[in-house]
Each structure stands twice: as C-alpha cells, then as structure tokens.
Amino acid sequence: MGPKDDRGVRAAAWERNLARLQATAVDAVLLGITLLMVEFLVLAFSGRRGPTGLLLSAEQILDLLHYAWAAGGGLALALLWNLFHRQLGSSLGRAWVRGVPDWEAPLEWTQTLRGWFTAIFIELTFFSGWLITELDLLTFLTKFGKAADIVRGLMHPSGAVLHEGLVLLVQTIFLAFMATAFAIPVAFVLAFPSARNLTRNTLTARIAYTLARTLMNFVRAVEPLVWALIFISWVGIGPFAGVLALWVHSVAALTKLYSEQIESIDTGPMEAIAATGASSLQVLRFGVVPQVIPPFLSFTIYRWDINVRMSTIIGFVGGGGIGYILKPRVDLGEWGEVGTLVLLIAGTVWLMDVISAKIRERIV
Amino acid sequence: MTVESAIRIENLGMVYPGGVRALEDVTLEVHTGEFLAVLGLSGSGKSTLLRCINRLIDPTEGRVWILGEEITGAKGGRLRNMRRQAAMIFQQFNLVKRHTVLTNVLSGALGRSPLASSLVLSFPPEEHERAIAALERVGLGDRFTSRADALSGGQQQRVAIARALMQEPRLILADEPVASLDPALRHSVMRHIEALNRDEGMTVMCSLHDIDLVTRYATRMVALRDGRLVWEGVPDEFDQRTFKEIYGEDAQPASNTGF
Ligand SMILES: Nc1ncnc2c1ncn2[C@@H]1O[C@H](COP(=O)(O)OP(=O)(O)O)[C@@H](O)[C@H]1O
Ligand SMILES: [Mg+2]
Numbered sequence: 252m253g254p255k256d257d258r259g260v261r262a263a264a265w266e267r268n269l270a271r272l273q274a275t276a277v278d279a280v281l282l283g284i285t286l287l288m289v290e291f292l293v294l295a296f297s298g299r300r301g302p303t304g305l306l307l308s309a310e311q312i313l314d315l316l317h318y319a320w321a322a323g324g325g326l327a328l329a330l331l332w333n334l335f336h337r338q339l340g341s342s343l344g345r346a347w348v349r350g351v352p353d354w355e356a357p358l359e360w361t362q363t364l365r366g367w368f369t370a371i372f373i374e375l376t377f378f379s380g381w382l383i384t385e386l387d388l389l390t391f392l393t394k395f396g397k398a399a400d401i402v403r404g405l406m407h408p409s410g411a412v413l414h415e416g417l418v419l420l421v422q423t424i425f426l427a428f429m430a431t432a433f434a435i436p437v438a439f440v441l442a443f444p445s446a447r448n449l450t451r452n453t454l455t456a457r458i459a460y461t462l463a464r465t466l467m468n469f470v471r472a473v474e475p476l477v478w479a480l481i482f483i484s485w486v487g488i489g490p491f492a493g494v495l496a497l498w499v500h501s502v503a504a505l506t507k508l509y510s511e512q513i514e515s516i517d518t519g520p521m522e523a524i525a526a527t528g529a530s531s532l533q534v535l536r537f538g539v540v541p542q543v544i545p546p547f548l549s550f551t552i553y554r555w556d557i558n559v560r561m562s563t564i565i566g567f568v569g570g571g572g573i574g575y576i577l578k579p580r581v582d583l584g585e586w587g588e589v590g591t592l593v594l595l596i597a598g599t600v601w602l603m604d605v606i607s608a609k610i611r612e613r614i615v
Numbered sequence: 616m617t618v619e620s621a622i623r624i625e626n627l628g629m630v631y632p633g634g635v636r637a638l639e640d641v642t643l644e645v646h647t648g649e650f651l652a653v654l655g656l657s658g659s660g661k662s663t664l665l666r667c668i669n670r671l672i673d674p675t676e677g678r679v680w681i682l683g684e685e686i687t688g689a690k691g692g693r694l695r696n697m698r699r700q701a702a703m704i705f706q707q708f709n710l711v712k713r714h715t716v717l718t719n720v721l722s723g724a725l726g727r728s729p730l731a732s733s734l735v736l737s738f739p740p741e742e743h744e745r746a747i748a749a750l751e752r753v754g755l756g757d758r759f760t761s762r763a764d765a766l767s768g769g770q771q772q773r774v775a776i777a778r779a780l781m782q783e784p785r786l787i788l789a790d791e792p793v794a795s796l797d798p799a800l801r802h803s804v805m806r807h808i809e810a811l812n813r814d815e816g817m818t819v820m821c822s823l824h825d826i827d828l829v830t831r832y833a834t835r836m837v838a839l840r841d842g843r844l845v846w847e848g849v850p851d852e853f854d855q856r857t858f859k860e861i862y863g864e865d866a867q868p869a870s871n872t873g874f
Contacts, residue, residue: 384671401737411838417815503866519709520709520710520711522709523672523703523710523775524722525698526700526701527698527723527724527726528697528698528727529722529725529726530725530730533730534731536733537711537714537725541714542711542712543713544713568849
C-alpha cells in the first residue's frame with residue numbers, strides 16, 4: 252500500500268508542477284507579444300524618421316524592435332503574475348491550464364486583471380495589425396479606376412485564346428485526374444498504418460503509425476506550389492511536374508481523410524470476422540474495407556475537384572495546364588484574354604463541383 | 616482428464632486500460648454438449664467474459680482452455696485455429712452491412728480458406744453449397760443475394776447464426792443474441808441456437824438477461840455480479856432468493872412466469 256500511495260503523491264506533485272510551467276509559458280508568450288506590440292506602436296507614433304528623412308515604414312520599425320528584451324520582460328512579468336496569482340487573480344495561462352478558481356468565476360471581466368489584459372491584448376493586435384499590413388481604407392475606396400480595366404476585360408472576353416485555352420483546359424483536367432488516380436493506391440495503403448484504432452496492439456504497428464503520420468504531416472505542411480517548384484527543377488517545366496506536385500499533396504491529403512474514416516468505423520464487424528479465425532489481412536478486407544469504400548470514393552472525387560482548381564495555380568509557376576498561359580497574359584495586361592481563360596476555369600470548376608456533388612450523393 | 620470439458624476457465628481476471636475491473640477470479644467449467652446461460656446485470660462482465668474466451672480481448676489474469684487446448688498465450692495460426700472451433704454471435708449481429716447475405720455467411724469459412732482468393736471474395740463451389748445449406752437451415756434460403764442491411768434485425772441475427780454454422784465450430788459463444796430484437800422474435804432466434812446445441816451437439820455458452828429465456832433454453836446457468844461468479848446451478852434451482860442474490864435486494868423480476 253505504502254509505496255503505491257507514494258507514487259500517487261509524487262505523480263500528483265509532478266502534474267501540478269507541469270501545469271505551473273505550462274501556465275507560465277503561455278503567459279510569457281502573451282506578455283512578450285504585448286510588450287512588442289506596445290513598443291511597435293510607440294515607435295510608429297513617435298514621429299521618428301529614417302536615414303532618408305521619411306517616416307519609418309512598418310517593416311523598418313519591426314526591424315528595430317527589441318525581441319530579446321521583450322522575451323525576457325514577458326517571462327519576468329509572467330513569473331510575477333503566477334507568483335502573486337492570489338493578489339492579482341489567475342493569469343490567462345493559469346486560467347487556461349487549470350481552469351478559473353471558484354472565487355473568480357462570478358466576477359465580471361472588468362473586475363479582473365485577466366479580463367483587462369485580454370481586452371487590451373485584442374485591441375493592440377488589431378491596432379498593430381492595421382499598421383503592419385498597411386491597410387489603407389482611403390485608397391481602397393477612391394482608386395478603383397485602374398482595376399476597372401481588368402473588370403472590363405473580364406466582361407469582354409477575347410476569342411483569341413479560346414482555342415488554346417480549351418486545349419490546355421483538357422490538359423488541366425487530365426493533369427488533375429492523373430495526380431488523383433496515382434494518389435489513390437498509395438494513400439489507400441498508407442491509410443491503414445495511419446489509423447489509430449488499427450495500430451494500438453503491437454509495437455511494430457505503433458512504430459508504423461508514428462512513421463506514417465509524421466511523414467504525411469510533413470508532406471501536407473508543404474504547399475503544392477512549393478512541391479511544384481521542386482518537381483519543376485527535377486523533371487523540367489510542363490504538366491508532368493504539375494502531376495507530380497499534385498500527386499504528392501493528394502497522397503498526403505487522402506491518407507489523412509482515409510485514415511480518419513478508418514478510425515470512425517464500427518468495430519463490430521471487425522470483431523465478428525476476427526472471431527471466425529480469420530487472419531488480420533482478412534479482417535481488414537472483410538471487416539474494414541467494405542465500411543470505408545463509399546466514403547473513400549467520395550473523398551477521392553472531391554480531391555479531383557480540388558486538384559483541378561489547384562492545377563491552375565500550379566500552372567502559374569510552370570506546372571502545365573491552363574495556368575501556364577494565364578500568367579504571361581496577366582503580366583502583359585491582356586485583360587480580354589485573361590477574361591476568357593478565367594471564365595473557362597470558372598466554368599470547369601463549377602461543372603466539376605456539380606458533378607462531384609452528384610456522384611458523392613449517389614455513393615454514400 | 617477423462618471427460619474433456621469444452622471450456623475451462625481458471626482464475627480469470629480483466630482490468631481494462633482505464634482501470635475498470637470487469638472480471639475478478641472467475642473459475643468455471645463448461646461441459647461438452649451443455650447449454651450454459653450466463654446471467655447478470657448489465658455491466659456485470661458478461662461480454663468481457665465471453666470475449667476473453669476467444670481472446671477478442673486479452674484477459675489480464677488467469678488462463679482459458681478451449682477443447683483441452685490453452686488459448687491464453689496462443690499466437691498466430693494456433694490462435695486462429697482455436698477461434699475457428701468457437702463461433703461467436705453478437706448482440707448487434709455484426710454483419711458486414713454492404714456485403715450480400717451469401718458473402719456474410721461465406722466469411723464464416725475464412726479460417727480455412729486460402730488467403731489470396733478470399734481477399735477477392737472468391738470461395739470454392741463447395742463452400743457456396745455449404746453457405747446456401749446454412750441459410751436454408753435458418754429459413755433464409757431465398758435471400759442470399761440481398762444486401763445484409765436490407766434485412767430485418769431478426770433476419771440479420773439468423774444470417775449471423777448461419778455464419779457461425781458455416782464455421783463448423785464445436786462451441787458457440789453468444790453475447791445477448793436476442794437483446795436487440797423485438798420480444799416477439801426472440802424465440803425464433805433462440806430456437807435456432809437451441810437446434811445447434813441439440814442437433815449438432817455444439818456446446819453453447821450464452822449470456823441472457825431474460826429469466827424466461829434462461830429457464831426455457833438453458834441446461835445450466837451461472838451468474839456474474841460485479842465481475843465475480845456468484846451463483847451456479849440448474850434452472851430448476853433458480854428462485855426468488857437467488858434472483859435477489861444476483862440482481863440485488865431492490866430488484867424485481869419483470870414477470871413471475873419464470874418461477
Ligand atoms: N472497452 C472497455 N474499456 C473500459 N471498460 C470497459 C470496456 N468494456 C466494458 N467495460 C467495463 O467493464 C465492465 C463490464 O462490462 P461488460 O463486460 O460489457 O458487462 P455486461 O456485458 O455484463 O454488460 C463495465 O463496468 C464496463 O463499463
Ligand atoms: Mg454486454
């Protein structure tokens with residue numbers, strides 16, 4: 252009995268300390284950011300001028316900020332707040348990690364330091380965000396003239412690129428199709444080791460799960476546009492690079508969707524098949540696969556639809572398809588021709604959307 | 616060992632990963648050829664006990680023998696072979712809904728089927744004949760092309776019984792096989808399980824919570840309470856006092872026809 256209790260007490264103390272650490276870390280980050288935003292705003296309104304005699308731009312101010320000081324200051328303030336939480340009330344981090352204590356629960360936000368801090372933090376975020384992204388309402392409302400050219404072009408599509416556009420549209424659709432089709436078998440195989448419910452029992456399964464998940468999270472984190480640049484330098488400009496880029500991204504996306512579907516299946520049929528003396532492959536084939544095929548199909552068609560849209564952007568950087576001829580026309584300001592191409596893309600996307608919705612409706 | 620017992624359970628214990636103790640020190644013998652009913656309130660550990668026997672879950676303590684061979688600790692092909700001897704019937708039927716009735720019954724033969732062809736749902740003609748015969752026995756000979764989820768609950772459970780029959784087992788483990796069925800349909804399903812026991816000589820271990828069904832079908836009964844075995848006897852010995860012992864002082868029999 253004794254040693255067990257001891258272990259329990261130690262575990263509880265350990266957990267409490269971990270919670271304190273987490274709370275302080277959250278507060279340190281929030282307070283550090285607050286200090287930076289305050290410094291930014293002070294500099295922005297101080298009227299300081301740069302070497303060229305102009306007012307400092309947002310980027311120049313960002314360059315001047317004292318990040319290390321803010322980090323240190325944030326940490327110090329966070330430590331103080333958590334140390335004196337009885338006098339000051341729970342900090343945001345503390346409330347987040349351990350919940351609001353009973354005596355604070357009935358207080359209005361204006362009655363707590365935490366409430367005021369939150370309000371000021373939100374204000375500061377919008378204020379500095381406005382300046383950093385250089386929002387300019389006046390320009391937005393008064394300088395529409397130039398853009399009107401584009402809109403006029405879009406409304407008067409030129410027939411000059413219609414033929415070429417249609418040809419490349421076919422290429423775009425097939426590009427998306429090939430990327431999706433080749434992604435299916437790979438994602439299908441990877442989805443099983445990526446499903447938590449199938450990989451709990453043995454050590455090998457758990458390792459496979461971790462490997463598959465880590466790899467796919469990494470691949471998915473890299474934008475298709477970046478994959479396109481990688482594959483363009485690998486296999487050269489053209490639709491093949493686009494297929495590869497969309498393929499890699501689709502494998503990762505489909506693996507995630509498929510494995511989530513596997514995780515939500517009814518385990519009853521799996522158990523029933525296992526109870527007949529079936530082997531684990533047979534359990535997958537009979538107990539899992541029939542349950543996940545219809546949603547898999549539906550996700551896959553949806554993915555094709557997404558890939559058609561994405562291939563336009565991929566084409567912009569040289570990955571083939573209709574985006575490839577769109578880019579030079581945008582650069583040259585051939586708005587009529589841009590209009591034709593945009594309408595072609597929009598029409599296809601709309602059509603794909605309708606068709607894929609219809610097919611998915613029928614499957615599920 | 617002169618008369619080999621169908622199932623032998625020794626000091627079985629189960630603690631779930633969350634820390635819930637579902638079984639404690641259960642020792643029990645199921646005799647060859649009997650129809651053993653397992654009683655107990657919901658949460659008393661009936662499903663856990665049945666699932667430990669064919670190792671759908673791994674007990675944390677104790678040992679289990681099926682037909683004289685120890686299944687606890689068995690692995691791979693040996694475990695699968697032992698599972699083939701003990702077919703299971705579930706409260707929720709657990710059919711593969713999108714497969715046809717025939718494929719569902721054929722899946723009972725997976726344990727003896729070649730891997731490659733079974734993965735493309737292909738079974739030899741003699742298995743098809745067996746499957747049709749099994750379906751005819753449960754009165755569904757004309758429904759083999761239907762999708763499983765097109766059938767009513769009672770019919771689905773009969774398909775599950777045909778799947779169990781297909782397995783050609785020597786034991787049947789049934790976990791509340793009629794609990795999700797309309798009371799009016801319960802006997803039609805129970806009678807098929809009874810037939811497996813009487814005509815095929817299969818040993819049946821079946822959890823039930825309806826006392827009427829127990830006294831009508833079981834040859835012997837055991838009761839669980841909070842994961843412990845609290846009573847063993849034959850239906851004739853079952854009375855008000857045992858009822859209170861199993862279900863607690865506050866319990867009332869739902870009907871008194873059983874006593
Ligand atoms: N997968 C599980 N994880 C954790 N606890 C479980 C699990 N399955 C059952 N239990 C618990 O084990 C106990 C026995 O459950 P069970 O064997 O299903 O009883 P019964 O079939 O008699 O209703 C219950 O307290 C239940 O909550
Ligand atoms: Mg149960």
